[in-house]
Amino acid sequence: MAKIKSLAELKAMREKLQSNLDLREKSNNPDAMVQVKVAMATCGIAAGAKQVMEHMMEKADQLKLSVVFTQTGCMGYCHAEPTIEVKVPGKDPIVFGHVDNKKADEILEKYVMNNELVEGIIPVNYEKI
């Protein structure tokens, strides 16, 4: 461990380290943050969900977005894997199908950041309640 010689260095160190703890900090209060659930059943994994999730996590970091990623079981849209559910605070969750890296970027940049609709929403028959 390197010596910290000033307040500035301490702050820089904190910033650098913060991402490690982000996961925990965020989950402390997940309702206030964008939540992304990735369907990670056999079908999802086979369709590349794992890789998409990692890509999305990195992208979110680049965009400095506070996003909580969780894995979940099969959502039942096996035809449209990889599927992800995105919940922006104050809004209903939306499920996207056939998500690849490009789509993922789009979801984050357009839907999450600017509230623009993005194609690929799996419609209405998704009703949880």
Add this chain to the structure above:
Amino acid sequence: MATIKLSESKINFIKDVCKSFRNDGGEVINVLHKVQGEYGYLSAEVQQVIAEELNIPVSRVYGIVSFYSFFTMVPKGKNPISVCLGTACYVRGAEKVLDELKRQLKIEVGGTTEDGNFSLNVLRCVGACGLAPVMMVGDKVYGRLTPDKVKEILAEYK
């Protein structure tokens, strides 16, 4: 004056410990911790050597050893048993467990069984109040005890 004898290696160990604390009399409690940690107890001879090395009266060393309940002059059994008598354990029936242990081992608190296998002590709160009542055998903690579990636990060590 009576000359006390102690093995050379023991004397050297104690001397080294004292030296590591700069032979400072103010560090006597730290020294006693280290030495008891090594030998399990503090015999009169050991205390005499510590007093000499730290250049303080042996009466002061004994005054300290006899004051603090952590220090003991009696060797413990192979399997030292400590029953927690903290309040949490007490209100959840620790005393009954202790009674059962005394009966099974045929010793009182502070005693060691004839075969030297067990010694019995009480302590106040090991901090596992969620598991109350609790006892420790060596470093192992046994929780949610009832008197009828005692026999089983002791059997593990026979």
Add this chain to the structure above:
Amino acid sequence: MTKIKTHVLCCGGTGCKASASDEIIANFERILKEKGLQDEVQVIRTGCFGFCEKGPIVKMLPDNTFYTQVKPEDVEKIVNEHIIKGRKVTDLLYLDPENKQHVSDSKHMGFYKKQLRIALRNCGFINPENIEEYISRGGYEAIAKVLSEMTPQDVIDLVTKSGLRGRGGAGFPTGVKWGLCAKNKADQKYVICNADEGDPGAFMDRSIMEGDPNSIIEAMAICGYAIGASKGLVYIRAEYPLAIHRLQVAIAQARECGLLGDDILGSGFNFDIELRYGAGAFVCGEETALIHSMEGKRGEPTLKPPFPAVSGYMGKPSNVNNVETFANIPIIITKGAEWFSTIGSEKSKGTKVFALAGQINNVGLIEVPMGTTLRDIIFEIGGGIKGGRKFKAVQTGGPSGGCLTEKHLDTAIDYDSLMAAGSMMGSGGMVVMDDTSCMVAIAKFYLEFTCEESCGKCSPCRIGNKRMLEILTKITEGNGTMEDLQELRNLAAVIKDTALCGLGQTSPNPVLSTLDNFWDEYVEHVVDKKCRAGVCKKLMSYVIDKDKCIGCGKCAKNCPAEAISKTDYIAEGHKLPSMSIDTTKCIKCGACMSGCKFEAISIK
């Protein structure tokens, strides 16, 4: 590089360690490796979550799933289901005793709902053996702020303004204490952390040190800057090996980072910390006794004045605060005095950590704002009395405190209200009792403790407490008189008035408060020779209902005193003669009763 997707927080506090949390962690690490998930899932050994009743605790992030009473063999299932498939392992979730629903997020559990974690802010959240985790939560920013922006007087003023009072017992204003020490000029001063938590049934300080050692280190350095000390000493019980270890690790890491040592953060301020070990003497919680113990002497208190602020360790001005007090300091500095003073009651600011124990459903470590009622703590957080029995009393403040009853349940607790009710905050032990506890026996229990822990220096404590204990023993054995009760009161009053130190002065509190609140029970012991809780052995006898007894003989087998034998009587519908107990041989161990499946044995 794969990103970490899941954090597994596993409690590494003493309680959970005792129920195999180390094995759980080892299993996680092994199984995750087998499945090739070691780079995606991070397993962290944290400090105490507080909910010790349900330990060991495993918390899954980011979805905040709180698994309780996890066994090492459950780990495989958690990995397969939760981590791989994203499905919760329902049978490990906390079961709400009210609505019998599984609760997955700890925020929605009764135990956590009313809590506010300030001192425990990092416990159960970070890996206490990794200073980077502390830093990334804003750790050491308080000391940085203090060193770069504040004068020592600013720090003292801020702490004073926050209204923080010492969490070790009497509740002396912390800022004022610092100010007294700062005022005295000396070539060397000391910051002392009192971590000699000897109160039976209290473990909050230990949990803080195990769960967030860096906050103590940071706070001591801040205090050092404020009072002008370059040396810190932690007086810690040798019975706390894990806390010692964690502190040692944290101190070493802080030194490595330059957060302890010379010229901290380039400010020119020097501060370092050493550990001193207690050796099992409750009285060493008293600050003068603690200082003598650190000097390598018998832990006997001396008269104040001189206060440690004038003449403390090695005769130098010293400031002694306890662990929990220190744990509050960094966050007060960063969030400000105003923020802190909005929490709590009028004269007691902030929160208090309690070790909730006894006959209660949710035993554990809790932190609530000052001013929370006992009812909220016992029935909301504590989940009520175990087995649905009746609440009888709650003891706060350990051997220095008293027993409070039903009528105090709606008291908003803080230093002053507890004192007014005849108890005290103490270090924060809170033991709940139901109707199976005998209050005379409880008073005796505490007095036994005080007698054992009295240093023997002053006569009221050395002899007076012994005499009180003897009178109480007489009463619990059925030999008490009403004059004895009078004598108890007089002795208690004199000891309170004349004992040398805080231990002696408060030692009669358990007796006085039970005399006040449970007078009937004392009179019952003295006049009727009865113990309603069935605790005082000499006042009870076990009897077998000959009509309920089927004659199986299990009680006779269980009896260690061979006091049970067959009678000639065969009850209707039974085949074997019933058993009976020879009361002259009976040692009242209760083994017969606990083994009887037919509820034929009772206490009379």
Add this chain to the structure above:
Amino acid sequence: MINVTIDNKKIQVEEGTTILKAARQAGIHIPTLCYFELAGMNFENKPGGCRVCVVEITKDFNGKPRRNLAPACATDCVEGMEVLTHSPRVINARRTVVELILSDHPNDCLQCEKSGDCELQALAQKLGIRNIPFKGAQSTYRKDQTLSVMRDVDKCVMCRRCETMCNKIQSVGALSAVNRGFNAVVAPAFEMNLGDSSCVNCGQCVQVCPVGALTLVDNISDVMNAINDPTKTVVVQTAPAVRVALGEEFGMEPGTIVTGKMATALRQLGFDYVFDTDWSADLTIMEEGTELLGRVKKVLNGEKATLPLFTSCCPGWVSFFEKNFPDMLDYPSTAKSPQQMFGAVAKNFFAQKIGVKREDMVVVSIMPCLAKKSECARDEFKVNGNPDVDFSLTTRELAHLIKQYNIDLNNLEESDFDSPLGQSTGAAVIFGATGGVMEAAVRTAYEVYTGKPLANINLEVVRGLEGTKEATVDFNGLPVHVGVCYGLANARKMMEEVRNGNPRGFHFIEVMACPGGCIGGAGQPYHHGNSDIIRKRMEATYREDAGKPIRKSHENPDIIAIYKEYYGEPCGHLSHEQLHTHYFDRSQHVEACGE
């Protein structure tokens, strides 16, 4: 000065005055038990433990009453303070505390050695305690005794005076508080026999013990048996410090000199010869002075010799350096103490002179000292098992004996000591006070060394009750640097300083174990912490010296005679045999053995 009000009396006291002392200024005597002070002699025992002196502070520094009662001995007055020393709350607390102490005390007052001198007894009397409402366990410990000190710590009240004395003043470290709670008591390490510990039998623990937990070993009946045995010739010697203190036991003012009455009383008790240790003190000066000059001359001649010379009159001190400084046994003078010189002369020269066999002579000494009881039992002071001094009684024991024999000391005629071991000089008298041996030695050594008379024989610089003193005396161009100390902690510092190269260049150092020297000895009447008593004994000592016709040891005609008749010369062959001794390594060691 600050203003305080005690029991409604307004008084002014200096800042830093305790309530106890302020009250005394106002003529109010608050009872104490553990508190003990030798004012002006650097000894204060203030543990604040007994809680007998508690008082009620009705107005504290903040204008409010104090929550608890405060110990008057350890609470400083503050401006405007108001104190009650006998409110109902105080009286009840004080009585209850004393009742508690008595409830853990064997109530065998009638047989107790301390009866009449016991501070707890006096306290119970003062408070009018008539019954003890508490019945319960009593502490019981093993009884134990050395040759000088009896321990019956069932009676211990944990005042810690003995512990403070043994550690702070004497640095002997034999006693420490051990155990805790109800079982706490003051004891040697491992509760071993005191005789096996580092104890040097100075007996100061006995002098300060308020109760009968520490008392002396009583030899009265041994002496009575000897006197009653017609086959024995019983010879008695009395130490210098006894004559200035014995009167106190008979109601006389401290500092009353009773030399002549004492001699008459001793004759009435039945001693066959009444001699004086002062005589052998003169002899000691001859031997020790000669030894000093011998060593100094050697050094001046460039030969090897050990300096400084330490005195060796005090047996507590001798035992102390044997146990603590075994590497420095060649420093102290080899001269025996006056008690033992007397015994040697009596059982050799005098027994022969009067034709009594050694075994048929019993030598009794009257000493202010407990260590003398152990000293006379040392093997090196015995011939074929027969000791030079058979029994040593203390001043207190002598008083008991006189009372038992219905002798009214106050109204006795005065008489002289017998000859030839009775005549002494003023130099011998001052042996009793700290600095006295030094002054006596300088008077003789100066004149012997320079051959000239000493202009001013009063060596004021070494007088007084300071713990450590030093002075330089000009021996005709040779500056002789001398040191004087009492209290073994002071002696330890001196020894350590000498071991570290003697930077102050001492030639000669006098050491006495007891506060103020022998006049404050453990065998003297109890002073109960009143240092004025010690001061008055000291003043009496110098008064007696001033009144003596001969004030230099080498001018004592009986001393001159015995050298002529018997010993030849100081430090000669015969005196080496009879008047000198040697020292032993008595330190406690842990030795290594095999594995």
